[in-house]
Amino acid sequence: MTASGTFGFGEEYEDFIDISALGGIVVKGTTLHHREGNPYPRMAETASGMLNAVGLQNKGVDYFVENIYPRIKHYDTGIFVNVSGSTIEEYVQTAEKLNDLEKIPGIELNISCPNVKEGGMSFGVHCPSAIAVTSAVRDVYKGHLMVKLSPNVTDVTEMARGVEGAGADSISLINTLLGMAINAEKRRPLLSTITGGLSGPCIKPVALRMVWQVYNAVKIPIIGMGGIMNATDAIEFMLAGSTAIQVGTANFIDPTISVKIIEGIKEYMQRHNITDVNSLIGGMLID
Amino acid sequence: MKKRVELFTVTRNRRINNEYIVLYAKPDGKLPDIAPGEFVEIKVENGPNTFLRRPISIHEVNKDSNEMLLLIQEVGEGTRLMVDLQPGDKLDLIYPLGNSFTVPKRGKMLLVGGGVGVAPLLILGRRLREEGAEVNFLLGARNREILMDLTDYKQYGPIGVTTEDGSAGVKGFVTDHPLLKERLKDMDRVYTCGPDAMMRAVATAAKGAGIACEVSLENMMACGFGACLCCVVETKSGNKNTCTEGPVFNIEDLKGW
């Protein structure tokens, strides 16, 4: 699958690859209302990665349903919508509007958003809020409910167990790590928001560790991501416990990487005489 | 034009001065049509210090030799590696990206470039002349040593030059040149590419004279093809991607210009 916020609505990649060749795509973060996002600059390159502060720029869920969905529903792949909000009601209302879309098998709940009613602390770093938003959406949403965890927590397994108990069908992780960059010459921050989300290969070891921990804590499937650049990285995530994987930042450097990763996984399976890809899930050997 | 990822082979590295080179490179197949203002995203090495691709304007294309020309100024690690490329080396490009400058069939055009911003003005000058418009260049540099080689530009029209220290042409910024100070009202359209402060000054002058002005923005980009929303510029109709809805904008559409 491709990761939210890095793959647009799939259309941006149509010149490069056949979208239907992918296992699934997660489209851009969608909120109840239109959002302009954060001011420029929103991006800074860092060692083996990048910081972003896009701030969920999107035209709102109604626009998605009326204008974008009809354009992309012909993709023969699982289209997941990444749902964000600043209150539980916003998440619920956004999810409800996605219920009846035939070609959307599920939503990915992005709980790494500030909860404005709870002092702006992210839903994803406060276990009771994460549980509350998951169960509220579960009550109204009929399709597959994937909950995307934030890595900016002390104990990711507590969050994972919480959302599993609240009715999540699967867990995806990790979202970006909170980071920051400064231009020393100018003594200025590189992002308009000062801090932003770190992604790319620099976060891979953290992501792998969290996938492994969550794999040992819950029973529902895990969709792993964080710095996957090639098929070997993807296989490592499966060995750590991922049932599926998402590719994010790597798409920017090679817009054809997602299909290459699928080919690379097949090649790895042949080389290791593996016939069932599921045998890789959590298949790390420990002596 | 369909965007693609393609491996080019460097055919020549032409040193212009201490900071600039022109890189000539060609694909295995035939180069597609390129419009002035379009750019490429170069994968430098995707190493720890040059993780993302680097956006570079298309300086010119030579249909006969099937070569694309890129004017590169060394400013950091990524451009340093590009400046070191030698014939035979491979260049991994995503192209053609972005929109392009308007190319009308007639009228008096002023093309204002500062620093490495002169890059897209060469292909633009040629295209304007091919269509039948009149081309005037105004090119600014810090000093004589890093002024662009003007030979190629000369074929398309007269060139005004400014340097900050007065070592060549008129001393000062492009806005100190008579072309912008006095003769702007004779022009039908102004195109500009270069440092932000320069483009804003040119835009202000064009606005004052009531002349259409197109600017080519160099916002920070992560993808270059509309997927990340990192490169936005504020316009009168909301945020727009510099990489897909730009880099060329009419100043009338931009907020705060």
Ligand SMILES: Cc1cc2nc3c(=O)[nH]c(=O)nc-3n(C[C@H](O)[C@H](O)[C@H](O)COP(=O)(O)OP(=O)(O)OC[C@H]3O[C@@H](n4cnc5c(N)ncnc54)[C@H](O)[C@@H]3O)c2cc1C
């Ligand atoms: C549409 C567009 C066209 C461009 N055309 C040319 C061109 O024809 N010739 C040329 O020499 N340069 C051009 N640039 C600028 C060029 O992309 C940067 O100089 C280059 O990315 C710097 O990389 P670096 O690794 O050498 O420097 P770094 O060490 O990464 O950075 C040095 C400085 O370069 C600037 N910069 C870095 N990354 C970017 C980026 N992704 N986008 C814009 N600026 C950046 C920053 O201000 C930074 O402080 C263009 C930029 C854009 C957006």
Ligand SMILES: Cc1cc2nc3c(=O)[nH]c(=O)nc-3n(C[C@H](O)[C@H](O)[C@H](O)COP(=O)(O)O)c2cc1C
């Ligand atoms: C530019 C950018 C925008 C993103 N936008 C979203 C978003 O809207 N919703 C979300 O859940 N995650 C978003 N993410 C996070 C990614 O989906 C992914 O979790 C993260 O980047 C880690 O994976 P990677 O290292 O492969 O990129 C964004 C990441 C980037 C780089």
Ligand code: FES
């Ligand atoms: S650079 Fe990614 S959208 Fe423009």
